[in-house]
Amino acid sequence: LPDVRADKSLEQVVNVASLPGIVGASYAMPDMHWGYGFAIGGVAATDVARGGVVSPGGVGFDISCGVRLLAAELDRADLPRVRDQLMDALAEAIPRGAGRGAVWTLSGRPELERVLLGGSRYAVEQGHGVDRDLDRCEDYGAVADADAGQVSDRARERGLGQVGSLG
Structure with missing residues (x-):
């Protein structure tokens, strides 16, 4: 504090x-x-x-x-x-990402890379949403010129277990 x-x-x-x-x-x-x-x-x-x-x-x-x-x-x-x-x-x-009740566990760093580049579109393609969800997201859930190389190793490690979690 x-x-x-x-x-x-x-x-x-x-x-x-x-x-x-x-x-x-x-x-x-x-x-x-x-x-x-x-x-x-x-x-x-x-x-x-x-x-x-x-x-x-x-x-x-x-x-x-x-x-x-x-x-x-x-x-x-x-x-x-x-x-x-x-x-x-x-x-x-309501899908929950990390921990008990998780609906999506990433297979590893290659899949995390696909999440980083594809954003919400990738989640929808994997069955974790519908096209209508993308209409309600800024930039339809993915930044067009995103550079996944800017994501630190620490953030990637955390992201493996938290993709799809709320908040």
Whole structure:
């Protein structure tokens, strides 16, 4: 936590706490750092009935990290009744990359190279998405002139076990 004094992430947490319709408080995870509006690692909920807002900065739009907004025709009063069923459906529908429940394990560095160059298109080709998903990604999920050689060995090692994970 001493590193949080090096940037303005704490200020961002305070600013988020003043959003209209904030529910409870603005939170920050231990690895928080400066972000786009929200601190990376910041968490907040707002209530539309109390003037709450939806902020793209709060759902991780900058690197297409897999965080998405979910809208549902549910009132808060409905949630306790359907919570377990909803969580089971989300767990079934949302792919997880690393660890228990992983839906995609890369075969090694050559496949990681294909991921680095092909991006989301490669994932769709491997059955981990549909074409419609690409329409919702910046640059359709891949940067045209990407240079995979710029990815460090350390990042490649981490990526082998984390491709497809959320956040």
